[in-house]
Amino acid sequence: MLIEVEVCDVCQRVGVPVSRYTITEAESGRSGTTVRCGHDAESFEDVLRQPDESATTAAAEVPGPASEAAARPPRGRRARKVTTVDEIEAAKAAKA
Numbered sequence: 001m002l003i004e005v006e007v008c009d010v011c012q013r014v015g016v017p018v019s020r021y022t023i024t025e026a027e028s029g030r031s032g033t034t035v036r037c038g039h040d041a042e043s044f045e046d047v048l049r050q051p052d053e054s055a056t057t058a059a060a061e062v063p064g065p066a067s068e069a070a071a072r073p074p075r076g077r078r079a080r081k082v083t084t085v086d087e088i089e090a091a092k093a094a095k096a
């Protein structure tokens with residue numbers, strides 16, 4: 001009997017919900033994936049929580065439930081996410 005368990009790449013704790021992140025470096029196009037628990041994905045999630053500028057502008061011009069939904073798309077714990085290195089670096093800069 002084989003039981004496969006997906007664990008966080010950093011802490012490797014079993015039984016902790018994890019998400020798989022795909023990271024792309026914009027300049028070279030290099031990409032890779034990493035599996036992280038909520039704690040070890042904080043820097044990624046910080047980036048993902050920031051609405052991009054176009055969404056913010058659209059929300060300001062067209063207030064209402066529809067624009068709010070567009071600015072904050074629902075995210076499942078296991079949903080695939082794409083985070084660029086630029087976004088990660090921006091998150092680090094914001095924290096510094």
Ligand SMILES: [Zn+2]
Nearest residue numbers: 008011037040
């Ligand atoms: Zn972890």
